[in-house]
Amino acid sequence: MAKINPTVVVFWFRRDLRLEDNAGLYHALQSGFTVLPVFIFDTDILSQLDDKHDRRVDFIHQVLTRLQNELETIGSSLCVKTGKPLEVFNQLLQEFDVKAVYTNRDYETYALDRDAEIKYYLLSKNIELNTFKDQVIFEHTEVLKANGEPYTVFTPYSKIWKQKLTEKEYRPYPSEKSLNQFVSFGANTIPSLEEIGFLKTEYNYTPPTVDQNVIGSYENTRNLPAIEGTSGLSVHLRFGTISIRKLVALALELNEQWLNELIWREFFMSILVHFPYVEKGPFKKKYNAIAWRNNETEFIRWCEGKTGYPMVDAGMRQLNQTGLMHNRVRMVVASFLTKHLLIDWRWGEAYFANKLLDYELSANNGNWQWAAGCGCDAAPYFRIFNPTEQTKRYDPELKYIHRWIKELDSMEYPLPMVEHSFARNRALEAYKKAVKEI
Numbered sequence: 001m002a003k004i005n006p007t008v009v010v011f012w013f014r015r016d017l018r019l020e021d022n023a024g025l026y027h028a029l030q031s032g033f034t035v036l037p038v039f040i041f042d043t044d045i046l047s048q049l050d051d052k053h054d055r056r057v058d059f060i061h062q063v064l065t066r067l068q069n070e071l072e073t074i075g076s077s078l079c080v081k082t083g084k085p086l087e088v089f090n091q092l093l094q095e096f097d098v099k100a101v102y103t104n105r106d107y108e109t110y111a112l113d114r115d116a117e118i119k120y121y122l123l124s125k126n127i128e129l130n131t132f133k134d135q136v137i138f139e140h141t142e143v144l145k146a147n148g149e150p151y152t153v154f155t156p157y158s159k160i161w162k163q164k165l166t167e168k169e170y171r172p173y174p175s176e177k178s179l180n181q182f183v184s185f186g187a188n189t190i191p192s193l194e195e196i197g198f199l200k201t202e203y204n205y206t207p208p209t210v211d212q213n214v215i216g217s218y219e220n221t222r223n224l225p226a227i228e229g230t231s232g233l234s235v236h237l238r239f240g241t242i243s244i245r246k247l248v249a250l251a252l253e254l255n256e257q258w259l260n261e262l263i264w265r266e267f268f269m270s271i272l273v274h275f276p277y278v279e280k281g282p283f284k285k286k287y288n289a290i291a292w293r294n295n296e297t298e299f300i301r302w303c304e305g306k307t308g309y310p311m312v313d314a315g316m317r318q319l320n321q322t323g324l325m326h327n328r329v330r331m332v333v334a335s336f337l338t339k340h341l342l343i344d345w346r347w348g349e350a351y352f353a354n355k356l357l358d359y360e361l362s363a364n365n366g367n368w369q370w371a372a373g374c375g376c377d378a379a380p381y382f383r384i385f386n387p388t389e390q391t392k393r394y395d396p397e398l399k400y401i402h403r404w405i406k407e408l409d410s411m412e413y414p415l416p417m418v419e420h421s422f423a424r425n426r427a428l429e430a431y432k433k434a435v436k437e438i
Contacts, residue, residue, distance in 0.1 A: 005094075005095060005096050005097045006034070006096055006097065006183065007033060007034070007096075007097040007099060008033055008034050008035065008036040008096050008097070008098060008099070008183055009028050009031050009033045009034075009035055009036070009098065009099050009100045009101065009102060010028075010035075010036050010038050010092065010096075010098055010100075010101045010102065011024060011025050011028040011029075011035050011036070011037050011038065011101075011102045011103065012024075012038050012039075012040070012101060012102070012103040013037060013038065013039040013067075013078075013103075014039075014103060014104065014106055014111075014240075015104070015106055015135055015238070015239060015240045016104045016134050016135065016240035017039075017060070017063045017064070017067065017239050017240050017241050018067075018240060018241055018242070018243070019067065019070060019175060019176050019179060020172075020174075020175060020176035020243070021172040021173055021174070021175065021176070021243040021245060021246060022104070022134065022173060022175040022240075022243070023104055023132040023133060023134040023173045023175075024102045024103050024104040024130070024131070024132040024134055025037075025102070025173075025175040026173035026174065026175035026178070027102055027130065027132060027173075028102035028130075028181075029175055029178035029179070029181040029182075030178065031099075031100065031102070033099055033100075033181075034181060034182065034183040034184075035102075035181050035182050035183060036079055036092075036096060036098075036182075036183045037067075037071065037076070037078050037079065037182060037183075038078075038079045038080075038081065038088075038092065039064055039078060039079075039080045039081070040080075040081050040082070040083070040085050040088050041057075041060075041080070041081070041082040041083075041191070041196045042083075042084070042085055042114075043082065043083055043084055044084055044085075044110075044114075045110070046196065046197065046198075049198075049354075050354060051354065052197065052198050052199045053198070053199050053200075053201045054198055054201070055201045055203045055323040055357045056239075056323075056357060056359065057193065057196070057198045058193065058198070058200060058201045058203050059203060059205055059235065059239065059357065060239065061190070061193050061198075062203075062204075062205035063205060063239065063241055064078060064080060064190055065190060066205070066207075068080075068188075068190055071179075071182060074179050074180065074182065075184045076179075076182035076183060076184055076185070077185060077188045078188060078190065079092075079188055080188065080190045080191060082191055082195070082196050085114055085117075085118055086117060086118060086121055089101075089118060089121065089122070090121075093125060093127075098127055099127070100127060100128045100129075100130055101118075101122060101127060101128070101129045101130065102130045102131075102132070103115075103129070103130075103131055103132075104131065104132050104133070104134035104135060104240075105131045105132065105133055105134070105135075105139070106135070107136075107139070107140065107269050107272065107273050107362070108272065108361050108362070109272075109276055109279060112273075115129070115131070134240070134243075134244075135237075135240060135244060136244060136265075136266045136269060137161075137165065137169050137170060137244060137245070137248055137262075137266065138161060138164065138169070138266060139270075140269065140270040140273040140274060142164070143157060143160050143161050143164065143266075143270065150270060150271070150274040150275075151267070151270070152271070152275075152283075152376040152377065153376070153377045154263075154264065154267050154377045155377075157263070157267050157270075158260060158263045158264075158267070161263050161266070162259075162263075165248075169245075169248075170244075170245040170246075170248045170249045170252075171245065172243065172245055172246065173245075203323070203357070207241070208233055208236040208241055208242040210231070210233070210242075210247075210250060211228075211231065212250070212254060214228065214229060214230070214231060215231055215250060215251070215254045215255050215258050216254045216255055217229075217255075218230070218231075218255050218257050218258045219255070219257040219258075222257075222327065222328070223327075223328045223394050224328075224394055224395070225314075225315075225326035225328055225329050225394065225395055225400040226395055226397070226399035226400040226403070230326070230327060231258070233247065234358035234360075235324075235357050235358040237265070237358075238358045238359070238360050244262070247262060248262060264363075264366075265360075265362075265363060267366075268362040268363050268365070268366035268367075269362045269363075271283070271362065271366060271376055272361065272362040272365065272366075275376075278365055278366075278369065278375070278376075279361070279365060282369060282372075282374035282375065283369055283374060283375045283376045283378075284374050284375070284376075284378070286434065286435050286436075287372070287373070287374035287434060287435065289433075289434040289435070290342075290344075290374075290430060290431065290434040291342075291430055291433070291434065292342055292343060292344040293341065293342040293343060294342075294343055294344055294347070295341065295343065298341050298343065298417065299337075299341070299343055299347055301414075301417060302316065302333070302336070302337050302341065302343070302348075303316065303320075303351055304316065304320075305317040305320065305404070305405075306414050307336065307414070307416070307417050308413070308414040308415050308416035308417050309336065309387040309388070309416055309417075310387075310391060310398070310401040310405055310408060311329060311332050311333075311387050311390055311391045311394075311395065311400075311401060312332060312333050312336045312387050313401075313404070313405055314329070314400055314401045314403070314404040314405055315329035315330065315332065315333045315404075316333060317404040317405065318404050319352070319355050319356070320355065321404075322357075323355060323356060323357030323358075324356070324357055324358065325356075326400070328390075328394055329400075330367065331367075331371055331385065332385050332387055332390050333348075334348055334367070334368055334371035334372070335371050335384060335385040336385070336387060338368075338371055338372040338373075338427075339372075339384045339385075339423065339424070339427040340384075340418055340420070340423040340424075340427070341418065341423070342426065342427060342430055345368045345369065345371065345372035345374070346368075348368055349364055349365060349368040352364050352368070373431065381427075381428075381431040381435065382428060382431070384424050384427060384428075386420055386424075387420070388420065
C-alpha cells in the first residue's frame with residue numbers, strides 16, 4: 001500500500017527568525033492547513049564564506065535552536081535542511097503533500113534570482129509560492145516620485161515615506177496566537193555547526209531588548225562610541241529576530257532621529273533593487289575613473305588596526321574581535337581607507353562583508369559609497385574626515401580607544417602611516433582629476 005504523505009503548507013524561514021509578528025508565517029497559519037516550518041542552510045551562500053568561525057552562521061544556529069525549543073513545547077519541530085534550495089524543495093515534495101509555500105520577500109539580487117527559480121519549480125508542480133512584505137515598511141515600489149521614478153536622495157524619500165505612513169503599515173501580525181497550526185511530530189534534530197561545515201564562535205545570542213531610554217536620547221548619544229548610546233538592534237533587524245513594525249511604532253513614540261535611521265535602511269534597499277549595478281560599481285559612474293593606489297601592505301595595516309590613527313585602529317580591532325563596530329567609527333575608518341590611503345572602497349566593503357555580524361548588502365554598499373563620495377546622496381568627495389579631530393569630538397577621554405588599543409601609550413603602538421594634510425591633498429587631487437571638477 002502506498003505511503004500517504006502528510007498534507008501541509010510550508011513556511012520557509014529566511015530573514016525572519018521569529019514566531020511573533022511575522023507576516024508570512026501569519027498567513028501560512030491562517031491557510032487552513034497544518035504548517036511545516038522549514039529553514040535551509042543554503043550551501044550557495046555558505047560556500048562564499050571564508051571563515052569557518054563565522055559569527056553569522058553561529059548566530060543563526062543559536063536562534064534556530066531557540067525556535068526549536070519553542071516549537072517542541074507545543075509538540076512541533078523545525079525542519080532544518082542543508083543544501084541548495086531547489087534540491088531541498090524537491091526533497092520536501094517527496095516527503096510531504098505540499099499544498100503551498102509561504103515566505104517573506106527578500107530584495108537582494110541573489111535572493112530575487114533564487115526565489116524566481118523556486119517559484120518556477122513549484123508552479124511546475126502546481127504549487128503556489130506566496131510571498132509577503134515583512135522586513136520593510138515600504139518596498140521599493142511604494143515610495144516613488146510622482147513620475148514613478150525612484151528617489152536617489154534621502155531627504156525627499158524620507159519625507160514621502162513619512163507622509164505615506166499610517167497605522168496600518170506597522171500594525172503587527174499576530175502570528176504567535178495561532179501556533180497550534182504547526183504540524184505535530186517528534187523533534188527533528190537540527191544539524192550541528194560542524195555538520196554544515198562551520199565551528200562555534202565566542203558569540204552568545206541573547207534575545208533582542210529595546211532600551212527606550214537609549215532610543216529616547218539617541219540624537220545625543222549616537223556618536224559617542226565609548227557609551228551604549230545606540231540601540232544595538234541592527235543584527236536583529238538583519239536576521240529578523242525582531243519586527244520592523246515593532247521598532248517603527250517605538251520610534252514614532254520616542255524619537256524621530258532614530259526613525260530616520262530605520263528609513264535609511266529602506267532607502268538603501270530601494271537603491272539596490274532599482275540600481276543593481278551598485279553591487280559591483282559606483283552609483284555615480286564617473287567615479288570609475290578614480291586612480292586608486294590599492295597598496296596591499298597598507299590595506300593589511302588598515303585591516304589589522306595598525307594605521308597609527310587610534311580611532312581608526314580601535315574601530316578595526318572592535319570589528320575583528322566582535323563582528324561589530326560603532327556607526328560613527330565606521331564612517332571614520334571608511335573615510336580613512338578611501339581618502340587617506342586611496343584604496344578602492346570595494347576592498348573595504350568586502351572586508352566588512354566578511355566580518356560584520358549585522359552585514360546587510362544594501363546598507364554596507366550604500367554606506368561605503370557614501371564614505372567614498374561615489375554613492376547616491378553621498379558625502380561630497382572633498383569631505384575628508386580628520387581622525388584626530390573626530391577623536392577629540394567624539395572620544396575626548398579616549399575611553400573607547402583604550403578599550404580596544406591596550407598598547408596605545410607604549411612604544412609598541414605605530415606612528416601614523418600617513419600624514420593627514422598630505423593624504424587629504426593627495427585624495428583631493430585624485431578625485432578632482434577623476435570627476436573633472438576644480
